[in-house]
Amino acid sequence: MNAWMILRLALRALVKNKVRTALTMLGILIGIASVIAMVALGQGASRMVEDQINAMGRNIVMVLPGAASSGGFSWGSGSIQTLTPDDAAAIAKEVPTVAATAPVVRVRGVRQVVAGSQNWVPDNAMGTNTDFPQVRDWPLDEGTFFSEQDVRYATKVCVIGATISQNLFQGASPLGQTVRIKNMPFKVVGLLTRKGTNAIGQDQDDTLLVPWTTAKRVLEGSTFNNVSQILLSVDTAGHIPAAMAEVTALLHQRHRIRPGEADDFRLMSMTEMASATAETSKVMSILLLVTACISLLVGGIGIMNIMLVSVVERTREIGVRMAMGARGRDILAQFLAESVALSLAAGVLGMLLGASASWGIQHFLQWPTQLSLGAVAVSLLFSCGIGVFFGMYPAVRASRLDPIEALRHE
Amino acid sequence: MTPLIRLEGISKTYHLGEVDIRPLQEVTLEIAAGEVVSITGASGSGKTTLMNILGCMDRPSEGSYRLEGREVAHLSPDERARLRNQVFGFVFQSFNLLSRTSALENVELPLMYWRSLPGAERHALALEALRRVGLADRVDHHPNQLSGGQQQRVAIARALVTRPKILLADEPTGNLDSRSEKEIMDLFGQLHAEGITVILVTHNPEIAAVAAHRIRLKDGRVQEDVR
């Protein structure tokens, strides 16, 4: 028998028992489909984080107040507020590889921004300095950024993101318009270019920027100079570790931290965040792989079970074939082809289901997904392997039958 | 000259719990190439058991079976499969056709295990064999759509399709009316004329009488062996 005949025989046997074939395939089908969909989701998410980190700028280092913690990063909500704009200025001055620094003050309690009859609650209201566009590599679409003068005198000016502009001015230019924040009039001097949504689903264009002095003195009514974080942009990625060491030394000196004492700040680079993300997605992938293996194992056992039943049911057929000259290996090939065809068909259908599921997730839930060729190839290989592995025992049993005994089987 | 088939002291024993059943005991016989052999005997006398051993379907418990001088007991399962496929044509008493499979495909079955035979040729050979048994108009019928006699003829066509050296037929005309019976016997006559060794089990004394070599079994032993 040649391969083509064996395949045709296998397919015919599977078609003869349609319902049974379909039910047996279900286990593998669901297993493969979930692998494909989950991998697509995972890859979509990590690519998005990657894009985001790239958009933020790979050369960015964040200085956060508070002691270094082991529980990942938080966006500058340390309990002790020890960083000041003077630290930022000192870093820019003393560390030659740091191109620019921007202190960031998160303004809490901005309930709404009002323009005429429109009002809007921005997601993100920050006070910063004039280097912010350079550090974040975030140019203006229209107008100008606020000036050193504005920072010095805590002027009531602001720069807004595209979402705020759209919601307050409906496409009209916001430049020169007055908006009211905490019931105080602010002049809009600039409009930021559109950045889109970030990795954790925040709309970055829903951002309001004011001079940090305005944020502290005017909006918060505070006389302190503490900031939520300082962003540094290092001139090239290669200089990041050296720059971080220098910044640490400088801050030790400025904050009078003696060797052995706990730091009152911590540094985090985007590359570190990228590798943290990579780490997370690695753990995710391993979990997915384990889940997939379990579901495929269950599916494989289902195939083995059905093939054993099928061998018993078709004992007479096996006897007839052997009587007509089929060798053990011909029978083995026949049953193995059947289990492989079964699991491979289930794998292909599972792939299609997984691909359409991830398309659906992307389309209806707006979650990013990315189909991976690797996952597809591995799934196909895997389903083939399952067919061979779990089909082997029933096929061997079939091939070892004695012709006469098989023919006598009732 | 070595005979085509030589059995010496062949016994078959089944152990059913405490009791031993011995359908064949000390069977010794010779069959020459090109002979027509009839095997007769009462029901249960061991005819089918003997045929199964002759056709390399079953192995004897004791004794020696030489095919063209070669001891069959020493052959591997694969070699015996090759013999069943290429040397013997076997018509089972109970047909043993594949259900839910057309007559044509049933007849093609032994050819499936020939290496490198193109599908078209396989079809042609199977059609020719079905024509020889008078079933050219039933090629697409499944066994359950055929009468007992027609099924028997499909089984005969399947045994003939490989042009075997030895045709083993276990009551090949048991389900046939006298006219079809005569047609099949004529066919066997032709095969004999083509040089094929024909060994057939029958209850019909007329058919047995046609054979030049007649073997009679009784309770698993050779009672009569005349040429």
Ligand SMILES: Nc1ncnc2c1ncn2[C@@H]1O[C@H](COP(=O)(O)OP(=O)(O)OP(=O)(O)O)[C@@H](O)[C@H]1O
């Ligand atoms: N697998 C088996 N297990 C136990 N006994 C068996 C087995 N096969 C055959 N026998 C016994 O061997 C004896 C001979 O059986 P066999 O089929 O050879 O008879 P037969 O001559 O072909 O009869 P019939 O004319 O009815 O076909 C019977 O008594 C039967 O019960």
Ligand SMILES: [Mg+2]
């Ligand atoms: Mg019998």
